[in-house]
Amino acid sequence: MYSETVMDHFNNPRNQREIPDADGIGEVGNQKCGDIMRIFLKIHDNVIEDASFQTFGCGAAVASSSMATEMIKGKTLEEAWEISNKAVAEALEGLPPQKLHCSVLAEEAIHAAINNYLEKMGLEPWEEGEGSCAGCSGCGTD
Amino acid sequence: MYSETVMDHFNNPRNQREIPDADGIGEVGNQKCGDIMRIFLKIHDNVIEDASFQTFGCGAAVASSSMATEMIKGKTLEEAWEISNKAVAEALEGLPPQKLHCSVLAEEAIHAAINNYLEKMGLEPWEEGEGSCAGCSGCGTD
Amino acid sequence: MENKHEIYLDNAATTRTHPDVVSAMLPYFSLHFGNPSSLYSIARSSRTAIEEARRKVAAALGADEREIFFTSGGTESDNWAIRGIASAHGKKGRHIITTAIEHHAVLHTVEALEKEGFEITYLPVDEYGMVSPESVEEAIRPDTILISVMLANNEIGTIQPVQKIGEIARSHKIIFHSDAVQAIGQIPVDVRTMNVDLLSISAHKFGGPKGVGALFIRRGLRIDPLLYGGAQEQRRRAGTENVPGIVGLGAAIERAAAMMSEKAERMKKLRKRLIDGLLTIPKSRLNGHPTERLPNNVNIIFDYIEGESILLLLDANGIAASTGSACTSASLDPSHVLLACGLPHEQAHGSLRLTLGEETTEADIDYVLGVVPTVVQRLRDMSPLTPK
Amino acid sequence: MENKHEIYLDNAATTRTHPDVVSAMLPYFSLHFGNPSSLYSIARSSRTAIEEARRKVAAALGADEREIFFTSGGTESDNWAIRGIASAHGKKGRHIITTAIEHHAVLHTVEALEKEGFEITYLPVDEYGMVSPESVEEAIRPDTILISVMLANNEIGTIQPVQKIGEIARSHKIIFHSDAVQAIGQIPVDVRTMNVDLLSISAHKFGGPKGVGALFIRRGLRIDPLLYGGAQEQRRRAGTENVPGIVGLGAAIERAAAMMSEKAERMKKLRKRLIDGLLTIPKSRLNGHPTERLPNNVNIIFDYIEGESILLLLDANGIAASTGSACTSASLDPSHVLLACGLPHEQAHGSLRLTLGEETTEADIDYVLGVVPTVVQRLRDMSPLTPK
Numbered sequence A, B: 001m002y003s004e005t006v007m008d009h010f011n012n013p014r015n016q017r018e019i020p021d022a023d024g025i026g027e028v029g030n031q032k033c034g035d036i037m038r039i040f041l042k043i044h045d046n047v048i049e050d051a052s053f054q055t056f057g058c059g060a061a062v063a064s065s066s067m068a069t070e071m072i073k074g075k076t077l078e079e080a081w082e083i084s085n086k087a088v089a090e091a092l093e094g095l096p097p098q099k100l101h102c103s104v105l106a107e108e109a110i111h112a113a114i115n116n117y118l119e120k121m122g123l124e125p126w127e128e129g130e131g132s133c134a135g136c137s138g139c140g141t142d
Numbered sequence C, D: 001m002e003n004k005h006e007i008y009l010d011n012a013a014t015t016r017t018h019p020d021v022v023s024a025m026l027p028y029f030s031l032h033f034g035n036p037s038s039l040y041s042i043a044r045s046s047r048t049a050i051e052e053a054r055r056k057v058a059a060a061l062g063a064d065e066r067e068i069f070f071t072s073g074g075t076e077s078d079n080w081a082i083r084g085i086a087s088a089h090g091k092k093g094r095h096i097i098t099t100a101i102e103h104h105a106v107l108h109t110v111e112a113l114e115k116e117g118f119e120i121t122y123l124p125v126d127e128y129g130m131v132s133p134e135s136v137e138e139a140i141r142p143d144t145i146l147i148s149v150m151l152a153n154n155e156i157g158t159i160q161p162v163q164k165i166g167e168i169a170r171s172h173k174i175i176f177h178s179d180a181v182q183a184i185g186q187i188p189v190d191v192r193t194m195n196v197d198l199l200s201i202s203a204h205k206f207g208g209p210k211g212v213g214a215l216f217i218r219r220g221l222r223i224d225p226l227l228y229g230g231a232q233e234q235r236r237r238a239g240t241e242n243v244p245g246i247v248g249l250g251a252a253i254e255r256a257a258a259m260m261s262e263k264a265e266r267m268k269k270l271r272k273r274l275i276d277g278l279l280t281i282p283k284s285r286l287n288g289h290p291t292e293r294l295p296n297n298v299n300i301i302f303d304y305i306e307g308e309s310i311l312l313l314l315d316a317n318g319i320a321a322s323t324g325s326a327c328t329s330a331s332l333d334p335s336h337v338l339l340a341c342g343l344p345h346e347q348a349h350g351s352l353r354l355t356l357g358e359e360t361t362e363a364d365i366d367y368v369l370g371v372v373p374t375v376v377q378r379l380r381d382m383s384p385l386t387p388k
C-alpha cells in the first residue's frame, strides 16, 4: 500500500530525535485521530539550520515527518512555510488517499513550529492559508 | 433426482399403449400443470384384466402411470380403487417432494377410469375420499 | 463426466471452468492466501491479484476499473443493482420498469419491492421475445427511478435493443440496469455504447468459477449497499474478497473476450446446422428471434410432448440439455419467458434448450440430430395429446 | 509467501486454505462442473457434493441438514439473518438488541435498519469485552424481534455467554442470532445447547476457501430472503451454487471439527507463552477476557505507540499481524471494540492482535518474542507521548 520511499522513510526515519535547545517547537494532531506530530527547529538568520521530529502515528505519519524535516533543512522560514502537504506527499512518491491527512499534519507541524519561534521572538505569527485540514477528510467523517 | 425404479419405468414404460376396446377410460390433469394422464382398463367379472396408459408429462408422471397400471392388473375394482398415490410413490421407491402430485395424478386417473366403467354399466360412480389433489401442493401454489 | 457419450449442451446453465482459469486461481488458495485488506507483505499478492482482475473485467466491458465491484454472482449483482437503487432513490420515486422475460433474479427482486410499495411495469415482448424501445419510452412516468432490461435472454437467447433503451433512459435521466449475464463472451458488451448505469455479470457463464460475479456501477451513481460490513470494494460491498474466484473471473473474461468473435462465428455455424436439422421434425418451431439471438442458443418446441421427459431421454443418450432455465427445472412452473412470447401453457412446458459451448463439435451436433427425432417420436407415441 | 522469515499470526483475518481442502474442491471446477439444479446425470455429482457438504456442516453444528443454507460468506450470513428477520417480522415489532462489539457485518446492517425506522439497543460490554445476560434481559421490550450477539469476538477473542442469552431469548420468544464466524474450529458450537435460531459461519476462517459461508436457520423459522431469484436452497437463497466453494466449506469444517480439541490445547499453550512473554514489556496490557477467550487470540496494548507502525515493523521482520480487524485496517478509525471496552482513543489505535493457527510453532512464538520488544522500543523512542 505504501511506496518504496514511504517505506524507506518509515524504516530509516531521518531526523527522528529531540532538539533540546530548539528555537521553535510545533505539535499538532490529536490522539483521537491516532496521530501526533512534534517538530523541532533550530533557526539562525531566518534559515532552518536543523529540524527534527517525534511522531505517534501510522507509517505515513512517520514518513511524512521524516520527509518534511529533510525538506525544510537549509530553507528560509518563508520557503519552509510554503512547503505544502502536497509537496511532502509528492516527495514521498504518493500516499494512499486515506493517508493524505498525515502529510497535512506535517505541513501544520512546520507552521506551528515556525509560529512558535516567531512568538518566542515577540513577532506576529503568520496566518494559515488554505489547505491543511480544510482539504482533508480524515477526522470525524466516519 | 429420481430413484432407479422411477428411471426404469420411465425408460421402459410398462403398458404404454391404447386399448381400443377399453371398458373404462379415465383422463386427468391439465395442460396448465403440464401433466395429462389417460388410463385404459379392460375389466371382466369385476377384475382388471388389462390396463394401459398414455401420458403427457414429466418423468415422474410417466413412471407413475407405468407403475400404477402394473399395480392394478389382476386386482378387483375395489382393490384397485384403494391403491393410493402413496402406494404408487412407494412402489417407485420414492418421488421428490415437488413430484408427488404426479403419483396423485395416477391415483386420480385410476379412479376416473373405474368410474367411467361404472357409468358405462349404468352404475353409481364411487366417491373420492381424502387424498388426491387435496394433499398435493402442485398446482397454482406458485 | 460419467457417461460414454457425453455431449454438454447446457452452457447457458453453466460452463466448465476452463483448466487455464483453474490454474490461474490455484495459487490464491494456499500460497497467496492473505486477506487483501491486510497491511503486511504476504497479503499484497492478494490485493494485486484482485486489482489485476478488476482491470481485466473493466477492459472487457469498456469500463473504468473503479466502476467494477465484485459480487458472489449474477444473482447478487441483479439484487444489488435493483435494491440498491430502490433504496437510494426511493424518495424520488417508486416506479420501476422491467420486462416480463427477465431472469428470476430480477423479477423476484422487483416483486419483493412491489410488496414494499414500489410499482412495477412489466413490459411485454413480441413473439420473438423482443422488447420495443417505444414501449419503454411510453412506460416512463415522472416517478420512474429505474429501468432494468436484460441484454440477452437466458432461455431463448433474444438480444434486446439495449443501446436504444439506454439512450431513452439517459434522455429521461432515469437509471438503466442491464443483466448481461448471458451475453459476456458471446456478443460485444460495452457499457458506454450501451448507455447503461449498471450491468450484471457472472463468471460461471463464460468459463469462470461459480460463486463470483461483478456489478458495473457507473462513476458517480448513488447506490446503497446490499451487503453491509467491512470497508471492502470502496465501502460498497462488504465481505472478505473471494480472491481465487475473483482471479478466476478476471482470467475467464480476458480469455472469453479474446476468443469471442472467432467463437461466435463457429457457434453460429453449428447453431444453424442444429436448428435446420431439428426443424425437419414435424410440428417443431424455433423460439426466440431468428437473427437477434445469442450465437450459442437453440430453443425449440415439439408439439404434444413435455420438456422434462425430453431431457431425461436425451440424458439417457448422453446429451445434457435443459428446458426453460436450469434454476427452475426442479419446479413445475412453465417457462415465464415462453408464456410472455405468447405460447400456450402446454408448449411453455415443452421447450428444449440446447446451448452450445466452445467444446461443441460438428460431430456432437450430428449425434444430437440423430437422437432427438427418435426421442420426440417415442414421447409422441406415449402422449394423449398426439393426434392420430 | 515472499519473505525469508514468514510467520503468519493473523488467522482471525483469514487462514490458508488447507491443501486437502483444495484437493477436495478441484474436481468440481472442470470435471463435475454441472449446475446442481440440472436434471441430467452429469450434474448429479454437483448436487450430491453439495448435499454431502451440507451434512458435514450440519454435523459440525449439531443441526439438521435442512437447516443449513449456503451463502457467500460471513458477511452475507450476518446481513441475511438480520435483514431477513427484520423484513419478515417487522410488522410485529421494530426493536433489535445487539452489542457494541459486533463485527461491522452486524453493526452496519442494524445501522442501515435504524435509518429505516428500526430501533437498536447496543448493549455495553465490561472491560473484558463481555456482555452480561442480565443486560440482555433488561433490554427486552414488547416490540423486540431479534437479539444478535456474537459467539466470539474477532478482535479480542472474548467468548460471550450465548447459551444463557439464548435461554433468555427463547423464554421471551425472541429470535436469537449469533455470529459464530470466529468460533468454528476453535470452541465447540452446538446450535441446540446455544439456543440459537440463526448462526453465521464463514469457511475461510477455518481452513476453507474465501467467498463461501453458511447460515443456520432453525427449522420452522420465518425469514425473508436477502437474495431473490432461482429456486436454490429451498427457495431461500437464490443463485447458482458455488459448488467447489461449498465442497471446500464441507471439507474444512469436517477437518476443523475433528482436530479441534487437540488443536485448542496446543493453541492455549502457545498463547500462554506468547502472552506471558509480551507482558514482560513495560506498560503493556492484555485486551479481552483472561480465560473466556478464543484459544488462538492474543491482543495487547503497548502504551505510547500506534498500531499500524507496529505492524509495518513486524512485517519488515517477517511477522504478519494486525491491529483492530483486517477489514478496517485501511481506515483511520480506532477499534470500536476496544473503545467499547473502555480504552481511551490513543490506545484503541494501538493494539496488536496476534492470532495463532494450526501451523504456528513454539519457535515462531519465540521469534516473535524476540522481535516485538525491539519494535516497541523503537517506536516509543520516536513517540512524543513516551514519558522521559
Ligand SMILES: Cc1ncc(COP(=O)(O)O)c(C=O)c1O
Pocket: C012, C072, C073, C074, C075, C076, C078, C103, C105, C150, C152, C153, C154, C179, C181, C182, C202, C203, C204, C211, C213, C327, D238, D239, D240, D241
Ligand atoms: C440472465 C441471467 N441472470 C442472472 C443469472 C443468475 O446468475 P447466478 O446463478 O450466477 O447467480 C443467470 C443464471 O443463472 C442468468 O442466466
Ligand SMILES: Cc1ncc(COP(=O)(O)O)c(C=O)c1O
Pocket: C238, C239, C240, C241, D012, D072, D073, D074, D075, D076, D078, D103, D105, D150, D152, D153, D154, D179, D181, D182, D202, D203, D204, D211, D213, D327
Ligand atoms: C466475527 C466476524 N463476523 C463476520 C465476518 C465476515 O466474514 P466474511 O469476511 O467471510 O464475509 C468476520 C470476518 O471478516 C468476522 O470475524
Ligand code: FES
Pocket: A029, A033, A101, A102, A104, A105, A133, A136, A137, A138, A139
Ligand atoms: S489531522 Fe486529523 S485528519 Fe487531518
Ligand code: FES
Pocket: B029, B030, B033, B101, B102, B104, B105, B133, B136, B137, B138, B139
Ligand atoms: S394434479 Fe395438478 S398438481 Fe396435483
